[in-house]
């Protein structure tokens with residue numbers, strides 16, 4: 001049996017909310033998604049993790065020129081970054097020599113890096129609506145990103 005996950009993460013991989021804000025985010029997510037999903041959890045993973053798309057991986061491209069990023073090249077950069085706990089995500093693309101980061105490459109579907117993760121399992125749709133995300137962003141005080149995955 002496969003499962004769907006929606007992860008809501010901050011734009012900055014190493015961002016974590018303080019205690020009260022983390023509690024508020026968890027409570028708000030529970031209120032928004034609790035009745036429409038199998039499980040809602042949230043918390044600081046203790047280190048930066050990569051949230052992938054599982055079966056929904058389609059490809060990666062350059063944020064500057066749009067060229068496809070070679071997945072073997074990407075895999076090597078991921079291995080190197082993992083050795084440092086994903087604290088340094090900077091890369092220079094092969095296609096046009098752009099200085100960017102592994103977090104800023106264009107993933108389809110979206111993916112990203114984060115410490116603090118709100119996770120909703122088996123939500124009744126793939127992504128949360130804009131109103132819910134805006135409400136969570138208001139609490140977080142940061143732009144948030146949605147990463148949907150199926151395993």
Ligand SMILES: [Zn+2]
Pocket residue numbers: 062063064065066067093094095096097098
């Ligand atoms: Zn490029």
